[in-house]
Amino acid sequence: MFRLMVISILVGTIPVLALGSFAYYFFSSKIQRQVDQHNVQLLTETELRLEQLFMTIDFYVTQLANSPLLQDAAVWDPSNRKLHLSFQDLSVQLSRLQSFEMGISDVFYVNYVNKWVIDNRGVTLLTERPDLELLTSYASGNRSSSWKNEGTNGGSSVLLIKKTPLTSLSPSGVIGIRIPHYELEKRIKPAGESDVQLIANDSFDVLAKTEGTLAIGERFSDAFAARVTEALEHTTSAVIRYDEQYFTVVKKSSYNGWYYFSFYSNAEITKDSRTIRWITLLACIGVLLLTLLAATLMNRRVYMPIRRLYEAAGGLSAVGAGKRPDEFQLIGTRIESLISEQDSMHDQIKGQALQLRELFLFKLLFGEVHPSEAEQKARFYQLDVRWTRLRVMAVQFSDWKQSKYAELEWERLMFALRNMMCDLFPEECRLEPIIIGQYQIMIIGADQEDEHDFRQSMIVFTDRLNQLVRMNLGLTTAIGISKSYEHLSNVHRAFREACESLKHRSITVDQPLIFFEDQFPGKNVNVKYPTSLEKQLFQAVNELDFSAAQASLRGITEWLLAENVNYRELQVHLVRILIGLVGDSPEEPLRGLMQGNKTVFEQLFELDAIDEIEAWFEERVLRPLVRWREEQSQLQYQIITEKMLKLVHERFDTDLTLEKCAEQLNFHPDYLRRVFRRGVGVNFSDYIAEYRLSISKELLKNTDMTITEIAQKMNYQNSQNFIRYFKKTVGITPGQFRERLNQS
Known part of the structure; x- marks a missing residue:
């Protein structure tokens, strides 16, 4: 009773505890993932909102940089009074970029050729500016367009610097767009009251941030910057623990390399997790109490039959005084004893049945069973002989006397052969093998209506038997098979035929398998040739x-x-x-x-x-x-390939096809296609296209022919097709190819 209670409690407790633990950790992780996803979504919206602003400003500045007015301004001299209206037009164009919606506080243009600056205050000489060194530094760097951080908190801003001309390696001037940090902060929206969103440049300087309970300085530490860089090495966003209280979602911009951060406290997550933990704990306690109550009631009902079975087995009299009875052990011992006795009796009966069955098969093979009783006695001895056809197979070792085995090992060899035959032939298609003299005899049956199929199946099985004997014993066998019969009463005839087949084996050809019906010559006179x-x-x-x-x-x-x-x-x-x-x-x-x-x-x-x-x-x-x-x-492939190559090299400027080559060389096109592919390694059409391309390159390099003339010479219907193919293959147009050759 006590053991049943312990087992019931364990069975009820372990799944409940496992389920409760799983539920707690699962829902806690789910809450964490939902918070992370929400913050990633908000941070993505902030990133898209700001980068839309940056790209819009970049677009307008690029338009201005490409305008004729700004390109002409590169050579203006501020001392020339005739250019007064031009300077006024340029000031108007710059002021148009300074819109309230985009938060731009200042737009300026610096001319490094004639050393002057134009901004909201008008036109001044570059040498008169107090920020001369800063304005001059804008021309450094390899990038034609870049975003920079300028100043400190309180008066700081971000600056877009675009060099002019855009395609020149040495700029003649720069256009600058200044956006205060507070304009960026207006466009940042944190997820919660205690959360903080901020933007940092690629040097991890803080550009803008929202107010919150988390205090962050003007620049992140090198250790935190290294953690962010490592986390974003193979992805665009990541969740990182900032300290013991805060996590941060960070994304790196693919536009300017800035970092977007969203810091949030895990206090709310911890609060929800504690609620789930208490609910799960109370649920587990309730389930455990119900399990204990159900176990107590069920064990009482289950134990009563066990107690009665224990008493019936004599358990009370077998237990000494003062000892606690072990009901299950005693019942198990008594049942094992009964099973052992039953198995012993079953083995004795089975052995006697096998001996009687073997005796019946002996009598059947030697014709000592009346034909009318054969089927009935077979069913009595539980022999499944519901076959439509049967044969008798006799097997003997053909070379065992010349082998390494001695005569004393004969019985062991026959026993091994018997086991191989039993393993190979399905039980429903055979009866037990019997050793008679030098032969191992087996009766084999089948439900096949076609005699040819029955014979072929016999050939397959005997081939496998020969392979097994050769592999395991190192001997060869000779197998004789009788004719096919329909009734069990003809087994004695089949037995004699199988033995007779082995006695009259052909000595000219070593045949491991002999069918009785094949022993008479002249049976297959007219052989159908394959x-x-x-x-x-x-x-x-x-x-x-x-x-x-x-x-x-x-x-x-x-x-x-x-x-x-x-x-x-x-x-x-x-x-x-x-x-x-x-x-x-x-x-x-x-x-x-x-x-x-x-x-x-x-x-x-x-x-x-x-x-x-x-x-x-x-x-x-x-x-x-x-x-x-x-x-x-x-040799023939080589000759044909050389002829085809000669045709291509001589007639590349004509409408040469594989079919015309075949007509010229008197071969089938499919044959020429295989020969050319094998000899050259590419298809005929690909080769002639590549050859025409190489010729066109030579013409572009060494002649003054126009592209249209070259396209016509290469047998193109129009020059556009030639230009399209040339660009697809080379990567540039023919005109660009000739221009690069001339430059080099």
Whole structure:
């Protein structure tokens, strides 16, 4: 009872605690993610709002820098009174940029050529300005346009500096746009009252910030700047802990490299997490109390049958005085004892049943069972013989006397063979093997209506059996199989036929598998020759595919052997194939097939074994022929490729196509396509396009021909197509290409 209570409490407590812990951490993390997402969204809005302002100002300043008025102002002399109206027009253009909506406080233009400045105060000489050194520094740097921070808090501002002319390496002047920091702060909106949003430049100087409970100086520390740089190394936004109380969402601008920060306190998150923690804790306590109550009630009901079972097993009398009874252990011991006794009785009955079944199979094989009782007794001994066809298979070791095994190991070999046969053949398709003399006998059945399918399945299984015996025992087997019968009463005839097949094995050819119906000569006189396989063989040799030719030859030999031809008949058929292969070949490959003074036919008829014939045919005929044809094909490919290249080089300025080449050379276009691809490495159309491109480059470089004339010479319908292809391939237009050549 006590153990049941402990188990019930543990089963009820552990899932509840695990679920409560998971719920607490899951919802806490979810709140954190929601706050982060909200702050990222607000910070993104701030970034978009400010960068829209910056890019608008940049756009207007760029328009002004490209205007004719400002380009002419580069050479104005302020002492020239005739330019009074021009200076007035320039002042008007600068004042138009100074709009209230964009928060611009000052717009100025500095002329470094004639050393004068124009701003809200008018035109002054650069040497008379107190900020001469600052204005002069604006011309330094490699960038034509940049945003800078200027001044300190209280009077600080951000400054857009754009050099003029925009494309010049040495500027003649600069345009400056000044925006006070307080204008930027107007456009920043924090997420909460205690939150702080701010902007810092790429040097982590604070440009603008909102009021909040977090105190931040004019510049971030180097340690914090390094953490921000590392966090944004592979992303555009990140969440970083600022201190023990505050987190910050930071984004880096892709426009000017500034950083946008949103600092928020984790106090609210912690407050929500504590609420979830208490709710989860109370829920877990309630579930635990309910679990304890349910466990107490259920254990009382469950324990009563166990108690009665314990008493029935004699547990009370077996427990000594003063000892606490272990009901489950005692009940388990008694049940194991009963099962052990039952298994022992079952093994005895099973052994006797196996002996009776084996005795029945002996009588069945030797014809001692009446035909009318065979089916009935088979069902009595639980033999599944509901087959439409059956055969008897006899297996013996053909070379065990010459092997390493002694006669005393004969029984072990037969036992190993029996196990292999049982593992290989499905249980529903066989009966248990029986050792009779030198043979291992097995009755095999099938539900196949087609006799040919039954025979083929027997061939497959016996091949696997031979492979297993050879791999595990290092021996070879001979297998005799009877004719097919429909009734179990004919098993004794099938047994005699299987044994007779092994006794009359052919001594000319070493056949591991012998069917009784194949023992009589003359049964397969008219052998159907595999013409389709022969065509596949010839085609494979012509296509230089040795693997396919090898497979076709093996298919022909397997076909003929399946038709029960002997190795001499196989030689005759292979002579037919040999004549077909070398009959129309030149004298050179035929000399290579000679071995001394013997022709290929003489070599063939000296062979006796089927495997030797097949191996000789592959290595002495197929491989040399394929190699010679491949060498001839390579030579022909090279000649054709050179002719096609010559046509391209001579007629590139005409409407030359692959079809016209084929017509000129008297070959099929598909054949020329494969040959050219193999010889050159690219398609014909790609090569002629690249060649025309190289010729057009030479014409652009060495002649004064116009682009239209070059396009016509390259056989383009119009110059636009030529320009489009040239730019797509080279990256620049033909005109730009010629201009760069002239510059270099």
